[in-house]
Amino acid sequence: MTNRISRILIIGAGQAGAWAAHTLRQNGFEGELALVSNEDQVFYERPPLSKQVLAGEMDAAATQLFPSEVIEAMNIEWHKPDTAVAIDRVRREVRLASGKVLGYDKLMLTTGSRARVPVRAWSEIDGVHTVRTLADAKRLGETLLPGRRLAIIGGGWIGLEVAATARKQGLDVTVFELGERLCARSVVPDVSDFLHQLHSDQGVDVRLSCGAIDLAGTEQGAVQLSLDGIAAGRFDAVVVGAGAEIASELGREAGLDTTSGLVVDACGKTSDPDIYAAGDVAIHPELGYCIQSWANAQNQAISAALSLLGQETPYADVPWLWSDQYHCNIQILGAPGNGEGTEIRRDCGDGKVSFIRLGADNRLESMIAVNDAKLIKLGKRWIKARMQLPAEILADPAQNLMQLKP
Template sequence: MSAGAIVIVGAGQAGGWAAATLRGHGYAGRIVLLGDEPHAPYERPPLSKAVLGGQAAPESTELFSREKLAELDITFRPGVAATRLWPERHQVETSDGAVLDYGKLILCTGGRPIVPALPGADGRAVHVLRTRDDALRLRARLGPGRRIVIAGGGWIGLEVAATARQAGCATTVLEQASRLCARSVPPGVSAHLAALHAAQGVTLRLNASLRAVHARPEGGCVAELADGGRLEADAVVLGVGMQANDALAREAGIACERGVLVDEYCRTSAPDVLAAGDVAVAAPAGGGPIRLESWQNAQDQGAAAALSALDAGQPYLPSGAVWSEQYDAMVQIAGFPARAECEVLRPQADARALLSVALDEGGRVVGAVAVNAARDLRQLRQWIAQGTQVDPAQLARADAPLSSARIG
């Protein structure tokens, strides 16, 4: 293998886009794309929605087909993981025993669901949702009258809850915190999401968590809660977070902190090793290191890492863009609203809509959350990028245009 080859470890959103970007920008050398799953690169957002609900086939999520990868002259190795990395030798070992030389290496190893260390967490009725195969296994459990208990009131948990309710399941969400999505949105948004799900018949239990899952011999299980309560369930879904797949980097001596640390050019602490996507920890403008778990960041950072590998990179600053579909609600996030010192809720004509604007201590817009309110979000994205200062009182006026809230 050529010493100038580029090896990409991980064939998800970030890895797929990194490979395509290399070819799109004229790189003619060898590209090897390692994927530990048996599938060609695919997109994950539909898994908790259309695929889980049965409205879309798993194959419809494909990002780049095997034929497309071959057309781009990308050596794709499905079902092959990287098992050891020697940065000083510019070599990586794979699960089939091969040792590959590289000129540049891009880590796009993603993450995996956190499985709490509690009794019964490995039972047949307990599910996580990360891969296409996970979605198909869980889909088989959904149906009218089925009882689904979801541990975790974050984005994955709420999307699964929405899909389960639409499939006719009796659905309960357990959230350990005092509100939903507390790590990513301000309180007003949490309250709106809680009302949305309650209106659809989801039972929400805040300040609640699992203690154990007890399998039933005849199928299903009993979810035992930390407060001693018990819930009969046909399936328990664990949606309590994700941890970075950074073991390969850590064992190679690359700097990691809840993921692989990268600079604005996606470079790690090891020469010629870059990282992108869910595994990468970067520093966005105006904040400390953060690891983003989003489709948009994986795509954008994967492309940015590829350009940096070609010595044509531009500084990459994570934008925090996230979206989520729940029932008929489109939730869109811009910036980093959880960092708000002040949340302003801008009145909407439709009671089902929401526009939450996050301000820092200086009254500058640092984030926003829109629920079925995409039009105003376009303006707010510009203000976030520019650090625009606004008048909170004017921002909260239903009879005043959004633009009137800008100061200066």
Template sequence: MTAKRPEVAAAALPDEGAAARPIHTIVIVGTGQAGGWAAQTLRREGFTGRIVLIGDEVHPPHERPPLSKAVLSGAAQPETTRLMKPEAFDALGAQWRPGVQARRIDRAARQVLLSDGEAVPYDKLILCTGGRARRLAVPGADQVPLHTLRTVEDAMALAPALMPGRRVVVVGGGWIGLEVAATARQRGADVVVVETQGRLCERTVPAAISEYLLALHHSQGTRVVLGAGVLGFARAADGRSEVRLADGSVLVADTIVLGIGLVPNDELAREAGLACEGGVLVDARCRTSDPDILAAGDVAVALNPWAGRRLRLESWQNAQDQGIAAARSALGHAVDYQPLPWFWSDQYGMNLQIYGVPTPAHRVVQRGDQASGGFVLFYLAGDVVQAAIGPNAARDLRFARRLIEQRRPVNVERLADLGTPMSKL
């Protein structure tokens, strides 16, 4: 059964005129999760033409979530993040351009101009350029070492600095900041998390989940400073670094990590005249304002019917699924990519998952006890579940996803009753 989605205003679609041209060459810019899945999908769908993979990183297509956990902790090597085994990657027959930047798109000539001077022609172009770690433009930012975590190189540079007894200050109480803080603490470092907002992950989760996360990190010995803006950085007298806060306090650190969000790499698209709005605008077929150019992953912004607004989804699942959808769309297949937002985070062995987009207008129903460590918060409009969030409740959340997608009315009392299996709802 196909899930019925909420009705929202349809996004304008590009002109279909270019669809009839034969497709000999497909160029993919970006070799992360989205780009790698796009390349695999092209071959799986029977495309036998030329595939060119352009990546400013020197690594073959890989996943990023393990960088803040297994790779950063030393439990896994960077090679384990690769999407494909070397033989499978070779079997794609793609022309790989590692460590080379795409500098400009010539839409009239349908070419991508590279930093090494090569001009690569395309019939279809898929932008999977992702994003980069946001930096802080404050005094002293160029005077002390500031780590971010986005690339394999970032993880390898940061890992040795997370040692027992080391003082680590994480600026940013969002997902990446909290995951780095958890990994650092588990490795024995002394950790302080500094967040400018009044609660953790304030932009993405309700207050009850922020409080749960705060209690979790406190229980592991992490100090969390909320509502604290960073005024600047400086060198301490002993050679370490100082983090100067707006309230006048100063934190001394051996290591400073910035986890303050992602900047979408949409400059290439903007300079080519493509419609952008905090990322590259795409329709449900992953097409940009130029029908020969598609976009997927962290850089793509699309109207999401589950949220009723445009969203740029930064998640492993979206990077994979949208990369697949963009490849199929480039080949002319019917695509209607309107995903239910799904995100998860692992911290201290706790797995938190979010389905849908909760809002303050929703009615909240809780299933389970927070003290037990595993519970689900359901967000309803009337008696229909719109979103669900919970730690250590993967099974219940799988059923919650079905409830959201099917949009069936539920009995609220049974929803909250642990004695009623979710499968019965």
């Protein structure tokens, strides 16, 4: 099939777009490879943005996914910074904001997601930030000076990572969360309690069930934050970490099947056989919703790129993501279960604690491990083997879990 495809166009140059391009070239595609990016800086990792980059411990060059010579060897026809605004599926063309029209034989959508700002006017306030791009992290990092006051709207993973980074920089940090607990959409209450205690112990003021939040700039350059119309504090900077919006509108407006994101099959193909999608924008083919993690973006893109070339490679990876906060490396495996099951807490001391969920059949559904990467690796093997597990052994920190090695 490769020799019948002369031109491939990729929209989006984040983790998924980078790995799609790399995979295509590494697997024999020698035709024209064009790529559209709304950022001038491309092919870089986003996880360090809220941690090492924000703290000034890592520069832009260190975030690059591939060495410069590898990127150069891909022989990419770049269109950046520019934005794709419409797809003509009949003519197999994409129109850009610049007015350019790019043709394709096959199209790959890796448009990802963007930071959600609940109130559009907040984006016009100088002291209000999001953390989604290198430029965002650099701009916010310049304000993180010891003694300053930082407010974070949203107690999800990005908000908590920024809170940890800012506290280590000596800032006074307050987290405002609309819900009743932290990271409520992705973890069980026991993990929310653990995260709350972790940040409180480090001096973060965590406020839950906040009610309506409003922001206003001041003449002094600070930001006034109000809760339900009552002034709640003046801050030197505010970070909006209120989740993400899936950037699926390009495909949706072109008539592709969508739900919360672009619907794809196990090989990344959309409802149009000439258009593939991967990463944040694409529905996980088994779970039925979008997964926002670098591992998903990378591996789903590899699968889709191979499949596009005729090497059908179904994607069914178990979700996995991680977060570094203070002295804790927190890894999350699997998806939260909604049915009957068993919740297990395994506390091994010395900051090593895990929260394990078994389904009704005693097979692992999900696991959150703090400072225990080996357990996560073992958990991946349990899931792959569909192994039934004894809850009493999992809960006993004196037991060596390698006895349960598949």
